[in-house]
Amino acid sequence: MMATSSVVHLKGKHLLTLADFTGEEIEYLLKEAVKLKAKQKNKEPHPYLKGKTLAMIFEKASTRTRVSFEVGMHQLGGHALFLSKNDIQMGRGETIQDTAKILSGYVDGIMIRTFAHDIVEQLAAHSSIPIINGLTDDFHPCQVLADLLTIYEEKGYLAGNKLAYIGDGNNMAHSLMIGCAKVGIDCSIAAPIGYEPQASIVEKAKQIAADTGAVIHVTNDPKAAVHHADFVYTDVWASMGWEAEQQTREKAFAAYQVNQALMSYAKPNAGFLHCLPAHRGEEVTADIIDGPQSLVFQEAENRLHVQKALLAALLA
Ligand code: CP
Numbered sequence: 001m002m003a004t005s006s007v008v009h010l011k012g013k014h015l016l017t018l019a020d021f022t023g024e025e026i027e028y029l030l031k032e033a034v035k036l037k038a039k040q041k042n043k044e045p046h047p048y049l050k051g052k053t054l055a056m057i058f059e060k061a062s063t064r065t066r067v068s069f070e071v072g073m074h075q076l077g078g079h080a081l082f083l084s085k086n087d088i089q090m091g092r093g094e095t096i097q098d099t100a101k102i103l104s105g106y107v108d109g110i111m112i113r114t115f116a117h118d119i120v121e122q123l124a125a126h127s128s129i130p131i132i133n134g135l136t137d138d139f140h141p142c143q144v145l146a147d148l149l150t151i152y153e154e155k156g157y158l159a160g161n162k163l164a165y166i167g168d169g170n171n172m173a174h175s176l177m178i179g180c181a182k183v184g185i186d187c188s189i190a191a192p193i194g195y196e197p198q199a200s201i202v203e204k205a206k207q208i209a210a211d212t213g214a215v216i217h218v219t220n221d222p223k224a225a226v227h228h229a230d231f232v233y234t235d236v237w238a239s240m241g242w243e244a245e246q247q248t249r250e251k252a253f254a255a256y257q258v259n260q261a262l263m264s265y266a267k268p269n270a271g272f273l274h275c276l277p278a279h280r281g282e283e284v285t286a287d288i289i290d291g292p293q294s295l296v297f298q299e300a301e302n303r304l305h306v307q308k309a310l311l312a313a314l315l316a
């Protein structure tokens, strides 16, 4: 059952990881995203953030996150500022603390994409406005909100689905485990030896799952993970910041490609998901990502709709 808006008060909160929100809050955001998507398609104005400004700090590259947040703020009647690390004094050593305090005096929220997760934690600790994690080395919560919205659109329900994630135990694996655990989706992760998700985050996801009945499982066997899955997810083998390991990782991950053979272990017509950008012929074959089971473009578009719901809830 999806939550009703009466139980949800997200104004002023941070989103550093999906552990910050309850399952009800996540489901509320998905419901709001469905409404906002319909308004957008029907060209109905929805200026819930008139006069509000979002600062967007980027220390890594982005297509989807940058464009969806910027366009989302515009569609909500607000404004977004793109601040690359080279444009602001943080890139020249101004402290996170000072940056947090200064920006808190100018804007209504900050979205940040950076490396170490403790940078967003420090930003949150020293700001008086909501901080949204737009990807760190450890988490990518906004992507998982879009993934959950896509699952909900496809199936009409969240709890009771099974998602299999194949590949690197990275920010996506971590956020998928937490997000799935919150809403009752079983999540099986298959990663090569040495590339498993962080044990403390697996433990946290299992604790969260104890309340929703979701099963969180980590294995080195991709076929076991994919068995009977409703959705199969993968991500690049070398994330941003790990490019120097590309060749070593290509060898380590060779048996973890999502292809027709691996998809045959999932449920018939299981959906294929990928946060993008993708490397066809590496983590996924072109026939899968460009084939009938792929949901990746719907998933990417959903970044816009669910982040608009998030922005409206946190900043309005
Ligand atoms: N999925 C995602 O976050 O894409 P970008 O790196 O293009 O923002």
Ligand code: NVA
Binding pocket: 135, 140, 170, 171, 172, 235, 236, 238, 239, 240, 275, 276, 277
């Ligand atoms: N794991 C990838 C996700 C990109 C959206 C990275 O961190 O580069």
